[in-house]
Structure formats: structure tokens, C-alpha cells
Amino acid sequence: MSPDAIVREARRKGLEMIAVCDHNSARNARPVVAAAARLVVAERRGPRLVVLPGIEITTAEEVHLLGLFPACEAAEAVSAEVACALPPALGGARRFGQQRLFDLEGRPLGEEELPLDAATRLTLDAAVALVRRHGGLPIPAHVDRPAHGLFAQLGVFPEGLEVEALEVTPRLERSPFAGAVAALGLPHLRCSDAHALEEIAACMTVFELEAAELGEVRLGLRREGGRGCWHA
């Protein structure tokens, strides 16, 4: 998946807002934001394709936590701290899948050397605090999944965890954790978690907002001020 291919596929499938959340890195967020801007220029008109810079942090408990940010600077600052909390580079050993980095023109720059598939030393509490400190929206990812979901790893919802929303998969109803998720009463975000182009828009969340930006997404999740969201 290259930045240009991602934004073309998102556009083709009618998406208006996407979030880029690589595992333990936001280094490709800015190139995708740039690719979206190029796409709009190339089409000469049409709606903006909004790219929210983000990250999917693997915490020390091996819980996956999404962070969505208002700007690339915030995502990159968090990414730099996450990089320091990862195990050292593997030194040429085969990693789990590709970790390509791109420049702002969408050209391959090389490979990320850090093992992005590893767990960081950040606890879930510390990762949530890190995302919030940079103005981001922390969202436990695919909480209904048996692997790396919050409920699978930690059994019950941690007391005092400062998150405003949960990400769920389309298979929520069949998950053993469906009851626990419902009992929390937090807003749900449903995303494709696309790891390949064809998975983009496999499912989505539809928002009714005044503007396509993170602050409005927050309001939409809470269904405040006439904003709303539902799953498609």
C-alpha cells in the first residue's frame, strides 16, 4: 500500500475521511495527508479527502490502542516517544511483513528498522496519557477481538481508564465480549482496520458533522450538538 494507492482507493469507495494508523508508528501519516492533497488537486474539484494522522500503539499488556490526532505534528511527537519504547532494531533479521516508509511525494524512502510488530514498554495507562497529552483521541482498538483486544488481554475494563470511545469490529455481536462492551455504554467506532487496499471501506462509521476534523469527530461520537454517527 502506497500513500497514493490508499487515497485513490478511499476516494473510489466514496470515503470522505480516513485515519492512517500504522502499528507503533505515525511516520507515514504526513505522506498520506500529502497524497490526499495531491489527489484533490489532480481531480481539479470535488470534496476534500480528509486524512486523520494516527497510530496504533501496542501496549506492554499487548492491548492495541488507537490514537487519532488533530495534526501530523502531534502524531509524530507521539510516534517518536513510541519509537523509544520499542525493542531495538532487529539488524537485518526478517520482520513480520513490510515496513516501508514514504516521502511526501509518495516515493519509497526505505524500510523502518524498528520492530513495529513488537509490544512497547508503555502500559495502557501511559499510552492513553501520551495520546491525550498531545491532544489526541485514544481509542482501544478492536476490543471484541480475541487477539490484542482490551477485553481479551485484561479480562475486564480497567478502572479509571480515560477513553471516550471504543473501536469494534463487524463481528461484535458474535464476540464473547459483546456483553461487556455493551455494559460500558461508551460510543463505538467501527473501522475497516485495512491492512491491504481491498480491505479499505470493508466497514465504516458514518458521521454527521459540521466539519471533517477531529474535534467534530469527538462531538459526533458523543452525539452532541446535533452531530451523530452510525455504522455502515
Added chain:
Amino acid sequence: MTLKELARQLGLKNLTPELADRLDAEVRGGYASDLLSDVLAHAPAGGVLVTVQVHLNVVAVAVHASLAGVVFAMGREPEPTVLRRAVAEGVPLFTTAETTFDLSGRMHAAGLRGQEA
């Protein structure tokens, strides 16, 4: 076997000495897992959990699953907040430098099993 006997036999370091009265509890089995949902669903009541998971939820899950105690392997020790909560909830915590595998083997050799007979 009581928790006190098990701790002595395996050379465990007691992280919650405040809970001395809990050490006379009979240990009814053992379980080894880092997935707390799995512990909730399958650990035997009255058993001892071996884990490297040091999140606060270990205490919550130990209460829900009625565990006799928890041993952190690989020399792991949880944050002081976790220790305080464990004392408040009456869940004895221990740590050992051994791996989960080795400690589980010794617990099995001592007669403990993963499921109630």
C-alpha cells in the same frame, strides 16, 4: 498444600506481607496465562495463577476467579498501586525470577493441577 508451604517450597518472594493471614489458605490448583479473559474463564477456584501480566486488572480478575494468589514470573513486579489494591482486596502476590514454564513445572511436580479433579 497451603499457600505458605507452596511459597516456601518454590522460594517465592512475598510482595504482600500484609496478608499473612491469607497464607494458610489451601491451594487447590494452578493456572498459567497472561490473557486475563482466559484466566477469568478457566482458572480453577482456589488456584494460584502464574503470569507475566502485571496490570492492575490481575487483582480484579483474581477476585472474580476466587484465586488463592498470583505469582509473577520472570522477576516481574507490579506498580505500588497494584500492590496496595491487592492488599485491600486480600489477594496475595508473589514474584520469582523463574520463567512461567519452569515455575509451572515445579508446581505440577508439587501435586497441583490445572483443573479441579
